[in-house]
Every structure is written in C-alpha cells, then in structure tokens.
Amino acid sequence: MTDVALRRLEKSFGRTPAVRGIDLDAPAGRLTVLLGPSGCGKTTLLRLIAGLEEADAGEIRIGGRLVNDLSPRERDVAIVFQSYALYPHMTVFKNLAFALKMSGMRRAAINARVREVAKMLQIDDLLARRPRQLSGGQQQRVAMGRAMVREPQVYLFDEPLSNLDARLRAQMRAEITRLQRALGTTMIYVTHDQVEAMTLADHVVLLDRGRVAQAGPPLDIYNRPANLFVASFLGAPPMNLYETRILGQVDGAVLVALPQGALARVRIKGRPPERLTPVTLGIRPENLLLGDAAPAADTLDADVTRVERLGAQTHVVLACSDMQLIAIADGEARIAVGDRIRVHLPGSRCHLFDIAGRAM
Amino acid sequence: MKTAVKKAVWRIAFALLIAAIAVFALAPVYWAVVTSLETGSDLFTVDYLPRGPVWSNYVAVFERQAFGRNILNSVLVAGGTVALSMAVALIAAYALSRIEFRGRLLLLFTVLSVSMFPQVAILSGLFELIATLGLYNSLPGLGLSYMIFTLPFMVWVLVAFMRELPREIEEAAIADGAGPWTIVTRIFLPLMMPAMATSGLLAFIIAWNEFLFALTFTLTNEARTVPVAIALITGASPYELPWGRIMAASVIVTAPVVLLALLFQRRIVAGLTAGAVRG
Ligand SMILES: Nc1ncnc2c1ncn2[C@@H]1O[C@H](COP(=O)(O)OP(=O)(O)O)[C@@H](O)[C@H]1O
Numbered sequence: 001m002t003d004v005a006l007r008r009l010e011k012s013f014g015r016t017p018a019v020r021g022i023d024l025d026a027p028a029g030r031l032t033v034l035l036g037p038s039g040c041g042k043t044t045l046l047r048l049i050a051g052l053e054e055a056d057a058g059e060i061r062i063g064g065r066l067v068n069d070l071s072p073r074e075r076d077v078a079i080v081f082q083s084y085a086l087y088p089h090m091t092v093f094k095n096l097a098f099a100l101k102m103s104g105m106r107r108a109a110i111n112a113r114v115r116e117v118a119k120m121l122q123i124d125d126l127l128a129r130r131p132r133q134l135s136g137g138q139q140q141r142v143a144m145g146r147a148m149v150r151e152p153q154v155y156l157f158d159e160p161l162s163n164l165d166a167r168l169r170a171q172m173r174a175e176i177t178r179l180q181r182a183l184g185t186t187m188i189y190v191t192h193d194q195v196e197a198m199t200l201a202d203h204v205v206l207l208d209r210g211r212v213a214q215a216g217p218p219l220d221i222y223n224r225p226a227n228l229f230v231a232s233f234l235g236a237p238p239m240n241l242y243e244t245r246i247l248g249q250v251d252g253a254v255l256v257a258l259p260q261g262a263l264a265r266v267r268i269k270g271r272p273p274e275r276l277t278p279v280t281l282g283i284r285p286e287n288l289l290l291g292d293a294a295p296a297a298d299t300l301d302a303d304v305t306r307v308e309r310l311g312a313q314t315h316v317v318l319a320c321s322d323m324q325l326i327a328i329a330d331g332e333a334r335i336a337v338g339d340r341i342r343v344h345l346p347g348s349r350c351h352l353f354d355i356a357g358r359a360m
Numbered sequence: 361m362k363t364a365v366k367k368a369v370w371r372i373a374f375a376l377l378i379a380a381i382a383v384f385a386l387a388p389v390y391w392a393v394v395t396s397l398e399t400g401s402d403l404f405t406v407d408y409l410p411r412g413p414v415w416s417n418y419v420a421v422f423e424r425q426a427f428g429r430n431i432l433n434s435v436l437v438a439g440g441t442v443a444l445s446m447a448v449a450l451i452a453a454y455a456l457s458r459i460e461f462r463g464r465l466l467l468l469f470t471v472l473s474v475s476m477f478p479q480v481a482i483l484s485g486l487f488e489l490i491a492t493l494g495l496y497n498s499l500p501g502l503g504l505s506y507m508i509f510t511l512p513f514m515v516w517v518l519v520a521f522m523r524e525l526p527r528e529i530e531e532a533a534i535a536d537g538a539g540p541w542t543i544v545t546r547i548f549l550p551l552m553m554p555a556m557a558t559s560g561l562l563a564f565i566i567a568w569n570e571f572l573f574a575l576t577f578t579l580t581n582e583a584r585t586v587p588v589a590i591a592l593i594t595g596a597s598p599y600e601l602p603w604g605r606i607m608a609a610s611v612i613v614t615a616p617v618v619l620l621a622l623l624f625q626r627r628i629v630a631g632l633t634a635g636a637v638r639g
C-alpha cells in the first residue's frame with residue numbers, strides 16, 4: 001500500500017503560476033479526488049505526480065520515497081488522460097500490451113495479463129479492434145486497462161469521464177468504485193464535477209487557484225466548509241450567502257442580523273467577535289424552512305420571484321428585503337411566482353464567515 | 361426542367377475543362393511514347409498512332425550504351441537519398457517539434473534557408489567539398505548533394521505533421537516506459553506514414569530527375585545517372601540526333617515515377633490532407 005504526499009509543491013509556466021505551495025496527502029489504498037474549477041491546477045498537479053512535469057519547488061513522495069528526480073516509469077504510477085491518448089495505430093490488444101512489452105515481459109505472460117485485464121473491464125471481445133472503431137465508453141475502458149495491466153502502485157485519473165454522456169458517466173462511476181474496492185490500490189482522481197467527487201471519493205481535496213482550499217471526507221467538507229470558496233463551490237443550487245453584521249451573543253451563540261429585524265442564532269467555534277463585526281452568513285437551500293414548517297419566531301416574509309420545477313424537487317427563488325434566497329421544496333409544492341411565503345433560517349444550519357472568508 | 365438543363369450544361373462544361381487539362385498534361389508523354397515506337401523518317405512525320413510499332417529503339421538504348429548501368433545508378437542514388445533523408449528528417453523532426461531547447465526556431469529557419477540558394481550559386485563550393493571528401497565521380501557524392509534539397513522540406517513537412525500529433529500520446533508512451541528511440545520508431549513512425557510517403561516520393565522524384573549536379577559531379581559513365589545519360593545519347597554522326605532512342609529512354613525513366621505515384625496514391629492523398637487527420 002502506497003500513499004502519496006506533496007509538500008509545498010510549486011509549479012509555474014513562465015509567469016503563470018499553476019500550483020502555488022500545495023500540501024496534500026492521498027491516503028494509501030483510498031480514492032482521493034482533486035476537485036476544483038477549470039484552470040485551478042488539477043491537471044498540472046497530476047502531471048507533477050506522474051513525472052510529466054518538473055516541480056519548481058517542493059517534495060513529491062510516493063510511499064515515503066522522494067520521487068522528484070525519478071522518471072515517470074520509475075515512479076510506478078499509471079495515468080489515464082482526459083483524452084485517453086490511446087495509440088491510434090495499435091489494436092486494443094497492442095495498446096494494453098505496450099507497457100508490458102517495454103518492461104521486457106515474456107510473450108505468454110503478456111498475453112495472459114492482457115486477457116485478464118480485458119476480461120475485468122469487459123473489453124475482451126474488442127481486443128482486435130483499433131481505437132477509432134470503439135465508442136467513447138469503450139475507449140475509456142481501454143485507457144483504464146492500459147493503466148491496469150502494469151499493476152502500478154498509484155493510479156492517476158484526469159477527468160476520465162468528462163467525454164462521456166450522463167448515463168454512461170453514472171455507470172462508469174459505479175464501475176470505478178467497484179474496481180477501486182477490488183484492486184485496493186491508491187487512486188488520485190481529478191474532476192471539476194462535484195457529483196463525481198461526492199460519490200467517488202474517500203477523501204476530497206478542493207483546489208482554488210493553485211492552492212488547497214480544504215481537504216477531508218466529502219460530507220465533512222460539504223457540511224463544514226472551511227471558507228467561502230468551498231461553501232459556494234459545493235452544492236447545487238449553491239449555498240445562500242448574505243453579508244450582514246453580528247449583533248451580540250446569547251448562551252454561547254452569536255446573534256446575526258437578518259432583514260425585517262429578525263435574528264439568526266449561530267454557534268461558532270472560536271471566541272465570539274465584537275458587536276457589529278461584518279460577517280457573511282451562509283445557509284444551504286435544503287436547510288431553509290418554508291411556510292408551515294417555519295416556527296413562529298424569527299421568521300421572514302419573502303416574495304417568490306421564480307419557481308423552477310425539476311420533477312423531484314422545486315427550486316424556489318425568494319426575495320426578502322435585500323436578501324435573495326434559493327430554497328428547495330417538494331416537486332409538487334403549491335408555490336407560484338408572486339406568492340408571499342414565510343421563511344426561517346435555522347441557526348444550527350447556518351455558517352458564518354469572517355471578512356477574509358474563513359469559517360468562524 | 362430548366363434547372364435540369366442548366367445542370368447538364370454545367371456538367372458538360374466541366375467535363376470539357378477536365379479533358380482539356382488532361383490533354384495538355386498528357387500530350388507530351390503520349391508524343392514521347394509514339395515517337396519511341398518509330399524509326400527512320402517516320403520520326404519526322406506527325407502521327408497520332410505509331411505506324412506498326414517497332415521496339416528497336418528500346419533495344420538500342422541498352423545495346424548502344426550502358427543504359428542499364430545508368431538506371432541502376434539512378435535507383436541507388438534516388439533510393440539512398442530517400443532512405444537517408446527519411447531517417448535523418450524523422451529524428452530531426454522529433455527533436456525540433458518535441459524537445460525544448462535554445463535556438464530551436466533559429467535552427468528550424470536555418471534548415472529552411474539551406475534550400476533557398478539557387479543550384480548554380482552553390483555549385484562551385486559544393487564541387488570543392490565533394491572533391492575534398494573524395495566523393496567526386498561517385499554515387500555517394502551525388503546522394504550527399506541531393507540531400508541539400510530533400511532534407512529541408514522533409515524536415516519541415518515532418519515537423520509540421522508531428523506538431524499535429526497529440527502530445528498526450530507521446531506522454532502515454534513515456535509513462536508506459538518507452539524511451540525516445542522507441543517513441544520515434546514505434547509511435548511516431550507508424551502515425552506519420554502518410555507524411556513519410558508523400559515527402560519520400562517528392563524526394564525520390566527530385567533525386568531521380570536532378571541534372572545539374574549529376575552532370576557536374578560525375579566524369580565517367582560508371583557514375584552517371586539517367587538524366588545525364590539521356591542528354592549524352594549521341595547518334596552515329598554529330599549531325600544526327602537519335603530522337604527515337606532518346607524518347608525510348610525517356611519513357612523508360614518516367615515509368616517508375618508513375619508507378620510509385622500510383623502505388624502510394626492513397627497515402628499521398630492522406631498526406632496532403634494531413635492535419636485534418638486526428639489520432
Ligand atoms: N503547458 C502549459 N503552459 C502554460 N500554461 C499552462 C500549461 N499547462 C497549464 N497551464 C496553466 O496553468 C493553470 C492550471 O492549468 P491546469 O492544471 O490545466 O488546470 P485544470 O486541469 O485544473 O483545469 C492554467 O492557468 C493554465 O492556463
């Protein structure tokens with residue numbers, strides 16, 4: 001079992017910094033997802049680990065071994081590219097066999113290994129075909145097979161499902177989870193899709209402009225975002241945010257000003273800040289209480305400005321004074337644009353962020 | 361009804377245009393073939409079909425001089441030039457398109473500028489060089505001088521083509537444990553076959569047809585290539601130009617080029633539309 005550890009890793013392209021001082025631990029035998037918006041340095045990070053790019057500074061350790069100066073081959077990692085990068089002139093069999101041939105394995109052994117992996121990925125009837133004769137999903141499997149034949153210490157995936165349609169994506173997600181459990185190998189998986197991250201990851205590392213914004217188990221990050229970036233990146237529809245001030249404290253909870261003279265009582269970790277400190281209040285759409293569900297006290301009157309019916313759910317956009325909120329109601333909820341509705345923000349579900357965007 | 365007529369007229373006009381181009385391009389070749397099959401005074405009458413074709417010119421080409429030797433020389437020189445150019449250009453293209461180093465662009469343009477001087481301008485200098493290397497009146501000497509034309513354009517064609525290949529394919533090979541040599545021979549070479557075939561054929565035609573260097577850098581018939589040999593075909597007397605034999609020789613040397621072009625036809629089309637082809 002091999003873990004991957006990055007320490008103060010840096011990489012720039014000319015003047016453009018891509019990775020700016022990243023500390024990261026991908027636990028052994030687990031699936032770690034690197035999540036972040038496009039351009040935040042995910043691919044660069046993966047290529048640094050694979051040895052396809054050279055770090056400007058910092059350490060890369062695989063299984064405790066410093067690998068900065070080792071070639072990709074010596075690092076014993078396998079990378080699956082976003083574009084698959086199959087060898088177009090080789091059959092599927094030869095694509096899978098190439099790495100084994102390079103390592104000097106005997107023909108009979110190569111044959112057996114390729115067939116074993118092909119069977120595992122259900123591509124054993126495609127071995128004689130060329131990449132261009134395969135569907136996107138099949139090419140994707142071949143790309144994974146090419147990584148698997150070598151039995152590497154670590155798998156690196158760069159947005160492997162981004163070229164597939166939604167149904168196939170869901171199917172491949174399940175398959176990757178199954179493979180990961182079966183192989184028990186350390187995997188690092190890059191994606192910008194939060195659904196993929198939440199469903200696949202044992203451990204999520206959320207990146208923001210070349211830095212780690214937060215790392216941890218997916219639900220921890222979802223429920224306890226460490227800063228505004230994480231709070232607003234995770235969740236669809238996104239967390240509601242409202243810039244306001246602290247009004248005081250009661251029983252270890254701070255009182256936060258809401259429109260219409262209402263208050264939210266929020267528990268925080270650190271020392272309570274001074275009165276009138278500016279803060280950002282955050283609450284997820286699914287945590288708002290609407291209509292009859294709202295209690296009597298500290299309830300706001302809101303106007304329904306938009307209703308989006310998705311079938312299973314209804315997204316309701318609300319305006320109450322200077323605060324805009326998105327709430328989630330039942331698919332069949334009897335709500336229409338122009339309605340006036342009561343809203344409550346349960347304090348236990350609220351998040352507070354200081355002026356620098358850090359969670360309080 | 362009206363559009364159908366219009367369409368037909370256009371089609372006929374187009375067919376006529378094609379026919380005109382074909383006649384213009386093929387008439388000299390046809391005339392050469394006809395002439396090569398005639399002898400004596402028939403040569404000087406205008407015939408659209410040879411009168412009772414005779415093969416004596418073709419026999420004479422080989423009997424009256426060592427034309428077989430000349431053909432062999434041409435094959436060796438052109439073949440050698442193509443093979444060597446391909447090997448060198450492939451490796452050079454890999455370095456120039458895939459490896460970052462100082463002065464890469466400068467080098468690329470230097471390579472191009474080599475081919476820009478007119479042949480006569482470098483003739484005397486090249487003569488000195490070839491004489492110094494002891495390659496005067498030899499086939500390697502000719503091959504070396506031809507690479508001045510063939511290498512620059514081959515390098516450029518291959519560099520342009522190689523840039524089009526996705527970088528990730530190469531990186532996948534690196535991750536699979538392949539070294540530079542394996543990548544060039546096992547990954548790039550097969551993917552670049554269309555470009556290799558196109559530029560290789562062009563190089564072959566250049567080397568096959570070249571006249572000035574072949575005339576200047578050879579002295580005896582043992583080292584002469586076909587174009588020079590044809591130019592030096594003489595009749596029985598200084599006043600006789602043996603048109604029949606000259607045309608027969610011309611037809612003989614045109615054949616391999618046509619044959620090669622037909623053979624590689626599909627690859628050439630693929631090479632000309634390169635860039636549209638994706639891995
Ligand atoms: N080869 C490169 N040359 C120059 N800039 C690059 C190169 N690769 C990536 N970058 C830059 O580095 C940043 C991070 O890119 P990347 O790692 O590809 O992001 P992601 O995969 O998260 O979308 C981007 O600003 C991108 O423009």
Ligand SMILES: [Mg+2]
Pocket residue numbers: 042043044
């Ligand atoms: Mg990327």
